[in-house]
Amino acid sequence: MPTIVMAKQERPLEPVMKKKAYAFLEKLSEDDTRPGLHIEPISNAADERVRTGRVDQGYRAVLFKITTAETSTYVFHGIWPHDEAIRVAERTMLRVNPISGIAEIRTVEPAAGETPQPAATPSTSAPPPAQVVATPSPPPVVTDAPALLAAYGITVEHLTDLGLDEDFATRAMAVTDEDAVLELAEAAPAEWQAMALIDLSAGTPVEEVRSKLGLDTEVDMSGSDEERLLRGLQHPAGRLSFAWIEDDEELRRVVEDSDFAAWRIFLHPLQQQFVDRAYKGPAKVTGGAGTGKTVVVLHRARALARRRPMARVLLTTFTTNLAAALERDLGRLDPDVTIAGGLGEAGVRLAGIDSLARSVLVEAGRDVGQAAGLVLGADTVDVLQRTGNDAWREAIEAVGAELPEHLRSPAFMAAEYTTVVLPRRITSAAEYFRVPRRGRGVSLSRGQRAAVWAVVERYRAAARAHGTLDFAEAASVAAAYLDLRGDAARPYDHVLVDEGQDLGPGHWQLLRALVAPGDDDLFIAEDSHQRIYGQKITLSHYGIETRGRSRRLTLNYRTTQQNLRWAMGVLDGADYSDLEGEEEKHDDYRSARSGPVPRVLPCATLTDELDQAAELVGGWTSEDGVVPETVAVLVRDRFQRDRVVNGLAERGVEVRAVDRESIRAGRPVVMTMHRAKGTEFARVLLFGVREGAVPAGMKDYETSEADLQDAMLRERSLLYVAATRARDVLAVSWSGERSSLLADG
Known part of the structure; x- marks a missing residue:
């Protein structure tokens, strides 16, 4: 049976074509000799491995067939109308980058009046520079500004030594700002080359980029061309662009899911390292909003459950909404993962941390009295109702x-x-x-x-x-109960934590008590810039030591560089520290995407602001292809939420208020900035970002300078979280005096 490898698709398939694509690939994976598939080579193609296959009467798939003594592997490139598919097949080749060893799909441009000829050794050597090209990009604009990469001591030789194409490397040396970097990255010959450029332009040292992309091992050029290609497709950086399909169900999810997200299958090599690595104790991944921390946690939970089917794996976070989102996304990632129900059952348990504390107290029953006495000084057994x-x-x-x-x-x-x-x-x-x-x-x-x-x-x-x-007491009593039972009775083998920055001291005591110290016991994802609940803490004070087993993610996959830049401006001038007590900077975060500059909409009165919001949201939803529920208005509190819902309705714009429930299809949504944590939208309006609302009144925190400063950090973080919910378009409005948290300009 042939193996299917999916290349990342540049353009989504129409729903009808997705079903046909799945049917085609399913049959191909069973038997590629079926006459109805019409798997055919192309005469005079640039790559002798290229094939086309019949999807329906008018459309054909373009594939590459790699044949070894053991198996046949098909790399699925895409589907086009018949004649266009033939042209694509004639001009496209699959090769191994001779420096990096990574598989790449490239376009071959024939000379004027010539027919493209097959490459003699496409998987062992680079074709002539004039023949293999990336997506055309304009020449760099010559300015008086200093070259960005040269300022970091990077030369074109550094880039070509990594394996970047010489022409692409030369262009990279001429860029002078972030916007030019993103413009060039979009025309990169391969995705891994774009990732390398973005990291290097942010000041990441060459050797660190080499390590992050898995380029720090010697390239194995032994064996046949076909064997080298298969290794190139399996290269850690190759998996940014190629996914190996394990079974029909995974194939169906990849092809048919109308909301398929690349995070489910195309991981950055650094993310994959976090997923696969075994740790001798607690480990931690940090990173800004949209850098893929939750992706890592989900994939790692799945990997741990697959590695040991009877393992007891816990995945937890601060709120029930986020826990529900994690359970939904784990099901989308792999429906075959066993979801555990009760405390300590085999499989993956997903629960909010306070719900988890309650589960422990319910199990303890009347035996909880001694633990309550240790924590509270009274052996109470009334522990299930909240203060x-x-x-x-x-x-x-x-x-x-x-x-x-x-x-x-x-x-x-x-x-x-x-x-x-x-x-x-x-x-x-x-x-x-x-x-x-x-x-x-x-x-x-x-x-x-x-x-x-x-x-x-x-x-x-x-x-x-x-x-x-209260909730903090419940977590502390639950932790004490588990500690009294000892290591042999800990209910979990592995505990994974998402959004760790929002958890309090009692939560960390509980998490430490849920799993015995040992290999792969605790894995934590956190971002101090997103702490919108609780106080700053240091993990080592609660028996959790991650030093030496902690790394950062800095590449944002969710929002555009323009939106990210605006959001980072909210954090400027404030001091943040991570869960190890170390300074947490934010000036090295970069996005792989570009988009419009956020719109800033000052208004004289609330009426004017509602008029502006109605015009903006109404305009967004009237655009072709815009799904209403991908538009969101985010506000500081529930009172403001209800006022906006009513105000927009009066102006003929129907929206839906969202509180604890899930987002439903059909209307734009209005929700608080706190509720928006863990969500993302194509278009976002931050409404009411005025002084006195964002930040909210600080009177309750004026008891100490430390409490006041910490509350202000949380307010900055809340606005940052809200801004980074926007994937593509961000707008910010206020009436009266603008918030002091907004950057000038």
């Missing part, structure tokens, strides 16, 4: 008279409790008097600590009276 939002305010009002005025804040008390008291399992005033309070930003005298502790005791007593715990 109300006003509990801290009520405790302060009841017994907080001794607190200084600036400390009478629910935000301060909640932060003190979750970052100082709970993680250290403090149950008495004496313990609290002795505990260090690193990073809290405000020092407390002994009398002030006594006043704080009185509020803590009141808070806990009220919760016991109502039979409740």
Whole structure:
């Protein structure tokens, strides 16, 4: 049975053609000698391996056939109308880059009046430079600006030594800015060459680029031309453009899924390293929005489950909406992965972290009392109901008279409790008097600590009276329960965490308690720039050490460079640190895509802003090919969301408010910036980005400079998250005074 390799498609197939393509490829994978397939060579083609096949009366597939003693492999290039397919087949070749060893599909341009001739050794040597060309690109514009790559000490020899085409390398040396880089990258001879150019233009050292793309091993040129081609198709960087299809179900998903995303099958070599590597302990991947951290986590969960079918794998994140999205995407990635239901079952369990804590407490039943006593100082078994939002305010009002005025804040008390008291399992005033309070930003005298502790005791007593715990307490008690049972009773073999930056101390104690220390125990994806919940923490304080097993992703696959540049401007001037406490920079993030500059729409009044929003959203949805639900309006809170929904409806633009439910087809959506976490849209309007709304009022955080600065970081992060939901088009509006978080200009 022939093997099918799919080349990444430059243009999507129409729905009717997808079904025909799948039927054609399914038959091909079963028996390529079927007469109805009409698998035929092309006379005088540039590559003797090229074939065409009949998809229907008017369309033909273009393929390359690689034959060895063991098997036949077909590389599927695409489908075109009959005559165009013949022309494509005549002028296209599959070769191995002689420097990098990567397989590449290239176009051969014959000289005027000539018929293209087959390449003598297409998989071992590069054709003459005048013969093999990339997509035509305009010559670089000569300016007085310094060449970008030369500023980093890069020469054309560095580029050609990596395997970049000499003509492409020469053009690359002339580019002077990011926009020119993206324009040239779009015309790269192969996708891996585009990725190399984008990384190098961001200042990534040549040797690091070599390592990231898997170019740091000697190219194996042994064996036949066919064997070299097969190795080139399997090269880590080759898998950016070629995917090996394992079975009919995977073939169907690749061809037919109308919403097929390249992340499911075409991974960057660096992403693949994270997926495949075995770690001697906890490991971490960091990266900005859209760099593929979640992709890595999903593929790694799948790989762990495939490697050991009876393994107990947990994939968790902060919110239930994100957990549901992960479960949906894992099913799209591989429907055959076993989804586990209960705690500790074989397969992959997907759950929000607070839901997971509840599962542990439900299993514990009345045996939870000892753990509750360790954490809270009282052996309560009432652990399944959650404490109300006003509990801290009520405790302060009841017994907080001794607190200084600036400390009478629910935000301060909640932060003190979750970052100082709970993680250290403090149950008495004496313990609290002795505990260090690193990073809290405000020092407390002994009398002030006594006043704080009185509020803590009141808070806990009220919760016991109502039979409740708050979410942080539930996670801490669940962790203590698992710790009491010991390593032999840990419910999971592997724990993977997405959006780790949003988890609190109790969550990390729980995650550490869910899996015994060992190989591949914890794998964490995080981006400190997207922390919109909780306080800054350092993993090592909770028994999780990832130093030496942590790397970054810097290439954005979701949004355009123009949108990314605008979003990064929101972060400028602020200091961020990752979960290891190390400085987290953002000036080296780059996108592989280009698009329009974001529109900035200042308005005098809210009425004007709603008029502008109606015109913009209405115009977007009236464009040909625009799917309504790929248009989103993002706002700061639910009150603003409902106001926008009603305001647009009054102006004849029907939109749908989205809260906890999934996004449904048929209308543009309006949602809060918090709810938008984990989503993406083709077109996004950030509405109401005015002072007093973004950032929101900071009064509750003015108890300490550290709390205030941290709250401002979260506000910046929220706006950054919202802006990076836009794949293609971004607009920003406000009425009145613009937000102080917006960059000038």
